[in-house]
Amino acid sequence: MKPSTILSDRERAVLTEMAAAPQLPGTIVRDFEMLLDFIGTEGVPVSPKSSEFAIAKLPEINARLIEPANVGLSRGRQVSFPHVDALHWLLRYSQMGRIARDKATPRMVVDAPMRQRWQGLNPTERNFALLEAWWNFADEDRESPGFGSGMRADYRARLLERLRPKRNSEKYATEDYEVYLRLIGTKQIALLQMFGMIEIDQEKLIHGAGWKIERMFATSWESPRARATGVLLVKPPRTFLRNSLPGRARALSATRKSTTLPFIDGRLKSIRFFLHGRPASTNMTK
Template sequence: MEDLFASINLTLNQELPSITESQQALFTQLSIDENQPGTILRDFQSLIDFIQPKGVEVSSVNHLLPLKVLSELNLQLSHPIDTKLKRPVQKSYPYINGLYLLLRSSGIVQIKSQGRKQFLVLDEAVLESWSRLNFTERYFTLLEAWLIWGNNEILGERQDTWNNLFKCIQFWARIPDQGLKFAKYDDQQILGYYPGLHNIALLELFGLLSIQQAKAQEGKGWRINSVERLPLGDAMFRLLFPVGIIGKFEEEINISFGQLQPQFQPFFPEWQNNLILPKQGFTDGIYIFKVSVAKSWRRIAIPAKRELSWLASTILDAFDFDYDHLYEFSYKDRFGRTCTIAHPYTESPPFADQVRIGDLPLELGTSMTYLYDFGDNWKFHVQLEDIQPTDNKIKKAKILEIHGDAPRQYWSEDDDWNEDE
């Protein structure tokens, strides 16, 4: 098995590996339900039930689960872990962290603002689509949500260069037939970096890997004694090896499910339907933004049909900045990924003069960052406060309120420096 995955540097002329007859038989004989091949479906449903009916308050920045619910949720899962950390956070519970990744990347949940608080709530339309899927369809939906669409940025970490499929294929190649053993806690630290403890946990939940846990040490987190490949994991990654190595989905932006159906449906004919996500449409109206920088802020109204470049210019006018530099807007989409829309003179689309305000997938209370001047890096906090009915009297952007003196855009050595600005 190690020889198969060691040949990462494949050329186009080399023949890609194919699964063996015994692995084909393993697939065709596999019956997927809530408890096999792993407990992923049962544990995922436990997390859905935990969120219902009103949602769960999450952190304001990365929208992660709070400390007060982690211990309770941990005990409800099939593989509760023992941790001796004094103040554990979400990533201290790799099974919860992995399941949270699937919740966000599947689109079954979304973040809603209630005043200054942020809540993780179920999307009823997506949940209805999920309820119509059979066990096999749910299993492969979550597999795609993990291996193709799951990004560490959802977990409050840096955006990944490679998707989880590529990382897991590389990790799989490093597991010898006798498994990996970790005599002491420090030996397992490498797993936290690559492929990540949440990926290790998900490998077990999907029935691909066997994990032997050990008793946690005082002041330490999850203790792994050993990991061992399972036959289903060998078959799965052999089948997905060509897809993962060529990075087929690395450039995909729009999330849709059924990407791996051509590979798996011949062995799982019951996979007929896929999770349906709502399409982002245009929302008309007058958008009210509160734009803040330093100790000053401005309230701006702009029609939905105006391009984002209009908002960019209005922000500069509101704070008496010139137009001499490039900029970009960035925001988190419903899946927790950072999306950017840049100045028309930059190289990578989408561009601000091609995206209308009403096309932005923003919920009330959510924010964007307007980064102006890539040298001085002025960061404006742009919060959507309201969407009011269309008003024919407002045909372009309008500054409604001004609070505080605008910071000085340029400084010279002769100016007095004020750190508050």
């Protein structure tokens, strides 16, 4: 199936509606711009080995989020702050951030040419650029051995389907949360939240404890906001990143033309669920 045939007329109308909306789904664009401003011209110290943000900076970045995570750890690593970890991930794979080693302590700095290109995008294009960095490039990060991008996309779609609001809504069991947290990780859950695909009720902050989810649910698919979010789950057009990534990423981009069925099918399941309230058929040849 060609990318141009994935969107129906109805779904294209939702995109048009979203482009004209004063507020985009989720907080991802605002949170990402906050991080760019926080890094500023001086940069933020990072670990020499992992290139993660310095531990002392994590609570401060987390506190600046639109919806901060309740993390009670005073010396938690970056993985303990899933939303900050997710933004750091996008910063790397969008090529907006790079590591400067011209001083004793390495720093994460904003790439000036990429920042200039970013500022030339409207909010909808910024949302697409970040989504592309997540779904088309960052998914290739082999954080879990043997866990490919197709499986990750499929598990995300399954999670969204399970979290669909029902007439007789019952609280989603904590054990079920833990299953998906193990399958796709807290960083992926945080991204789903920041992109407006799910909403999360988190447990109250407990000193000495990490981020805990009390309840999560998919955004109601009847609302225009959620329908627009569903459209964003489709593999977006390559406009922002295609010509700016290094050779490996460009080669990876080219391989997407012959991508496996699960990789695309996970997106189609998600978009059909949001737009029509049901999962998509796995038969893509029709």
